[in-house]
Amino acid sequence: MAISKKARPFEWARKHLLGLRELSRDELLYVLDTAAGFEEVSKREVKKTPALRGKLIVNLFFEDSTRTRNSFTLAASRLSADVINFTSKESSVSKGESLLDTARNLEALGVDIVIIRHNAGGAPTFLSRNINACVVNAGDGYCEHPTQGLLDAYTIRKHKGGLKGLKIAIVGDIAHSRVARSDMWAMTKLGAEVIFVGPPTLMPAEVGKLPVTVSYSLDDCIEKIDVINMLRIQFERQSGNPFPSVREYSHYFGLTVDRMKRAKPDIMVMHPGPINRGLEMESEVADGKNSVILEQVSNGVAVRMAALFLVNQAAAQKATEK
Amino acid sequence: MNAEILIKNGHVIDPANGVNKKADVLIKGERIAEIAGKIAVPKDKCTVIDAAGKLVTPGLIDIHVHFREPGDEEEETIASGSAAAVAAGFTSVVCMPNTKPPIENETDVEFIHRKGRRARKSYVYAMGSITKGREGVELAEMGFMADAGAVGFTDDGNGVQDAAVMLRALKYASMFNVVVAQHCQDDRIAGNGVMNAGYHSTILGLPGLDALAEEAMLWRDIQLVKKIKHGVRYHVQHISTAGSVELVKAAKKESLPVTCEVTPHHLLLTEEMCGQYDTNYKVNPPLRTKKDIDSLKAAIADGLVDALVTDHAPHLQSEKELEFLTAPFGIASLDCVLGLYVKALIEPKILDWPGLIRLMTEKPAKVIGVDKGTLGIGKAADVTIIDPKAEYVIDTGKFKSKSKNCPYDGWRVSGRAVTTIVGGEIRFQI
Numbered sequence: 001m002a003i004s005k006k007a008r009p010f011e012w013a014r015k016h017l018l019g020l021r022e023l024s025r026d027e028l029l030y031v032l033d034t035a036a037g038f039e040e041v042s043k044r045e046v047k048k049t050p051a052l053r054g055k056l057i058v059n060l061f062f063e064d065s066t067r068t069r070n071s072f073t074l075a076a077s078r079l080s081a082d083v084i085n086f087t088s089k090e091s092s093v094s095k096g097e098s099l100l101d102t103a104r105n106l107e108a109l110g111v112d113i114v115i116i117r118h119n120a121g122g123a124p125t126f127l128s129r130n131i132n133a134c135v136v137n138a139g140d141g142y143c144e145h146p147t148q149g150l151l152d153a154y155t156i157r158k159h160k161g162g163l164k165g166l167k168i169a170i171v172g173d174i175a176h177s178r179v180a181r182s183d184m185w186a187m188t189k190l191g192a193e194v195i196f197v198g199p200p201t202l203m204p205a206e207v208g209k210l211p212v213t214v215s216y217s218l219d220d221c222i223e224k225i226d227v228i229n230m231l232r233i234q235f236e237r238q239s240g241n242p243f244p245s246v247r248e249y250s251h252y253f254g255l256t257v258d259r260m261k262r263a264k265p266d267i268m269v270m271h272p273g274p275i276n277r278g279l280e281m282e283s284e285v286a287d288g289k290n291s292v293i294l295e296q297v298s299n300g301v302a303v304r305m306a307a308l309f310l311v312n313q314a315a316a317q318k319a320t321e322k
Numbered sequence: 323m324n325a326e327i328l329i330k331n332g333h334v335i336d337p338a339n340g341v342n343k344k345a346d347v348l349i350k351g352e353r354i355a356e357i358a359g360k361i362a363v364p365k366d367k368c369t370v371i372d373a374a375g376k377l378v379t380p381g382l383i384d385i386h387v388h389f390r391e392p393g394d395e396e397e398e399t400i401a402s403g404s405a406a407a408v409a410a411g412f413t414s415v416v417c418m419p420n421t422k423p424p425i426e427n428e429t430d431v432e433f434i435h436r437k438g439r440r441a442r443k444s445y446v447y448a449m450g451s452i453t454k455g456r457e458g459v460e461l462a463e464m465g466f467m468a469d470a471g472a473v474g475f476t477d478d479g480n481g482v483q484d485a486a487v488m489l490r491a492l493k494y495a496s497m498f499n500v501v502v503a504q505h506c507q508d509d510r511i512a513g514n515g516v517m518n519a520g521y522h523s524t525i526l527g528l529p530g531l532d533a534l535a536e537e538a539m540l541w542r543d544i545q546l547v548k549k550i551k552h553g554v555r556y557h558v559q560h561i562s563t564a565g566s567v568e569l570v571k572a573a574k575k576e577s578l579p580v581t582c583e584v585t586p587h588h589l590l591l592t593e594e595m596c597g598q599y600d601t602n603y604k605v606n607p608p609l610r611t612k613k614d615i616d617s618l619k620a621a622i623a624d625g626l627v628d629a630l631v632t633d634h635a636p637h638l639q640s641e642k643e644l645e646f647l648t649a650p651f652g653i654a655s656l657d658c659v660l661g662l663y664v665k666a667l668i669e670p671k672i673l674d675w676p677g678l679i680r681l682m683t684e685k686p687a688k689v690i691g692v693d694k695g696t697l698g699i700g701k702a703a704d705v706t707i708i709d710p711k712a713e714y715v716i717d718t719g720k721f722k723s724k725s726k727n728c729p730y731d732g733w734r735v736s737g738r739a740v741t742t743i744v745g746g747e748i749r750f751q752i
Contacts, residue, residue, distance in 0.1 A: 141647065
C-alpha cells in the first residue's frame with residue numbers, strides 16, 4: 001500500500017474524520033505522512049491506486065462548493081472508488097426530508113463513506129452517531145473543515161520542514177471561519193504559534209480562551225510572521241455589518257504589496273480560496289512568488305486521499321474485530 | 323367524588339401557615355376541613371390514606387408549562403400534559419400562550435379552561451399573550467382575557483422588543499392587577515444564537531446567544547416598572563444568568579413589584595453538555611455556566627426567587643432528531659421535576675423541604691394571584707403527598723407526557739409524589 005516510509009508505529013482507529021480538535025499530534029502527523037505517500041500517485045503516468053476499489057463514496061453537499069467537492073471526487077477516483085454526488089438542490093431535502101432520513105436512504109444504497117458539507121456546525125457528528133458508514137467532514141458551519149486544516153499544515157510542513165516554532169497569522173473573519181478553527185487545532189498541536197488577526201467584531205466569543213494570541217493590527221504582526229493565511233470574508237454568514245466598508249477593511253487587514261515589503265522575504269502566503277481579489281489580498285500578492293495558494297489546491301487531493309483511505313481502513317479493521 | 327378523605331400519620335408542610343409537623347389532614351368535599359395531631363376516622367363514608375413517612379403538602383403549582391394545544395397536539399395536549407402534571411404532584415399548572423394560534427382573546431382562554439376541566443386532572447390556568455399574534459406590536463385584549471380568568475400575560479418564546487409597547491402593556495395591565503411576565507431576550511443581541519455564547523459555542527461552531535440578550539431586556543423592563551409604580555406586577559421568566567440575578571436583587575432591594583422564576587435545567591445542566599450536539603440540551607434561555615448556576619442557587623438560598631417552574635416544552639423526537647442549529651428549543655421535564663429539584667436544591671442543602679415546597683406552592687400562587695398553595699382551613703383541597711425517600715431512575719418511556727425530549731433520561735433521583743388530590747378528588751395515586 002502507498003504508505004510513506006516514514007510511517008510511525010501507530011494504529012489509526014477513527015472511522016470518521018469529524019474535526020481536528022479531537023485529533024492528537026500523532027494522529028495529525030500520521031495523516032500527513034500518509035498523504036505524502038499518496039502525493040506520489042498523482043505524479044504517476046496512471047494516476048490511480050486500487051485502495052478503495054468497489055467502495056461507494058457519496059458527496060453529500062448542502063452548501064455550494066466547487067473546489068472542495070471536486071478535490072474529494074478526484075481523491076476518491078484516484079483511490080478507484082465509485083462516487084455519487086448528492087447536493088441539496090437536486091435532492092429531496094428541499095421537499096422537507098431530514099438529514100437523518102437522507103442519510104438512511106444513502107445507507108440503503110450501500111454507501112461506505114459519506115463526505116458531508118453542511119451549514120450547521122456539528123452536522124457530521126450528528127450523522128456519524130446515526131449511520132454505520134464512515135463520515136468525513138468537508139466543512140460544517142463555522143465549526144471545522146478538517147481536510148483544509150490538514151492540507152494547510154501539509155503545505156507548510158513541505159516548505160518549512162515542520163511547524164514547530166513557526167509564527168502563523170490567520171487573518172480576517174475568524175468568527176465565521178471553520179478554516180481558522182481547523183487550522184488552529186492542527187497548527188498549535190504541531191507546535192506553531194497561531195495569531196488570529198482581525199477586527200474585534202469578527203472574533204468569536206471568548207476568543208481569549210483559545211490556544212492563540214489575538215491581534216487587531218496586521219501592521220503590528222506583519223514583520224514577525226512566517227506564514228500568513230488570509231481568510232475570505234464570509235458575507236453570507238454575517239448578520240449586521242461587522243465592519244463599515246470593504247474599503248476600510250482592506251485598509252486595515254488587506255494583504256497589500258506595501259505590507260508584503262515589510263514581511264520576511266520567505267513568508268508563505270496562503271488562502272483557502274476562493275479569493276476576493278483586491279479585498280483581502282491584492283492580485284500581485286496572490287500571484288506573487290511567496291504565494292502557495294495553488295499548491296494548497298494540489299496538496300488537497302493527496303490529503304483527502306489519505307483521509308478517505310484511513311477512515312476506510314479503520315472501518316474494515318472494526319468490521320474484522322466484530 | 324369522595325365525600326371525605328382523611329390523610330393520617332403524615333408530616334404536614336404548609337409554609338403559608340408556618341406548619342411543619344406530624345399531623346392528620348381531613349378533607350370534606352372540595353375543602354380542607356381540619357388539620358390536627360390526631361383526627362379520629364369519621365363514621366361516614368371516608369377514604370383513609372396512611373401517609374406514614376410521607377410529606378403532606380399543598381398541591382404543587384407550576385406557573386410555566388407548554389401544553390401545545392391548540393395547534394401541536396402531536397407533541398402534547400392539555401389532557402396528556404395535565405395527566406403528567408398530577409402524576410408529578412402538580413394540582414395547578416399555567417399554560418403559556420405560544421400555541422398555534424396563540425392565546426390572545428377570551429375565547430382562547432376559555433378553550434384552555436374547558437379542555438382542562440374535561441381532562442379532570444390538574445387545574446389548568448392560562449396566560450394570554452401581551453400582544454396580538456405575539457408579534458410585539460399591538461396589545462392583545464388583556465381586559466377580556468383577565469375577565470375570562472387569564473392569570474397573566476406573556477409573549478413567552480418571544481420578548482416584547484419595543485420598549486414603548488412594553489411600557490404600554492405594563493401600564494394597561496396594571497388596571498386589572500394581573501401580572502405581566504416577560505421572556506427576556508433582546509433579539510438583536512441574541513441574533514440566531516442556539517447555545518450560550520462563549521468558548522463552547524466558539525469551538526462547536528454554533529451561533530452564540532449572549533447572556534446580555536437576557537440582561538439587557540430585564541434591565542430595561544425594570545426601568546419601565548419604576549416609571550409606572552402603581553398597580554404594576556412584573557414577573558421575569560426563567561432567569562438563567564448571574565447578571566439577571568444581580569438585576570432582580572437590586573429591583574427587590576428597591577421593593578419594586580418584580581418577581582422571578584427558575585427552571586431545573588438552569589440549575590443542573592451547563593453549556594458543555596451541548597458538546598455532542600445532543601439537541602435535548604437545546605433550550606432557550608440556553609444552558610449557561612457553572613458560575614451562573616452558583617449564582618442562581620445563591621439567589622434561591624437568599625429568598626430572591628419566587629417560583630420554581632419547569633418550562634416544560636415538549637417536542638416530537640422527529641423534530642429533535644435534527645442538526646443542533648435547526649432543532650427546536652425545549653426540554654420536557656414535568657414528569658420528573660420534583661426529583662430534579664430535590665437533586666438541585668435539597669441534596670446540596672440549599673433548601674430544606676419546607677423551603678422547596680414554599681417555592682412550588684405558596685409563592686408561585688402569589689405570583690399569579692390565585693388563592694391556592696396553602697392547606698389553610700376552608701381552602702381548596704389541593705393536596706400532594708410526597709415520598710421524600712423514594713429513589714427511582716428517570717425513564718422517559720414511562721412519561722405521561724407525549725414527548726420524551728428530556729436530557730435526564732437515566733438519571734437516578736429521589737423524591738416523588740405518591741398521591742395527588744385536586745379539589746378534594748384523588749386524581750393520582752401510586
